[in-house]
Amino acid sequence: MTEQPGDYSEAGVPSFDFVRNKIEGRHATSVGSSELAEATPEAADVNTTMAERDKAGADRLEQIRKAMRGE
CATH class of the missing domain: 1.20.5 (Single alpha-helices involved in coiled-coils or other helix-helix interfaces)
Structure with missing residues (x-):
């Protein structure tokens, strides 16, 4: 089996924290993009x-x- 990054289990399942951080990052990017677009x-x-x-x-x-x- 290939080695998984620290945020994944040996079975290849991402951790809850990894998924939450990814979602929060995408949300922050979306909000920031909207704010920038509205400023034009x-x-x-x-x-x-x-x-x-x-x-x-x-x-x-x-x-x-x-x-x-x-x-």
Whole structure:
């Protein structure tokens, strides 16, 4: 049998700590990437556009509800 790194059992199964650290590392990388992406001017433009679309959608939905109630 080949020698396994210290974080694996002789059967080749990773330890709980190894798996947890790997997951936490990936999560931290994901969060950091998101934060960096949101810090760009392009992201600010997209956020502004989405906020405007959400407001327009909510306004239109309210118009439809009023029309259905007969107001």
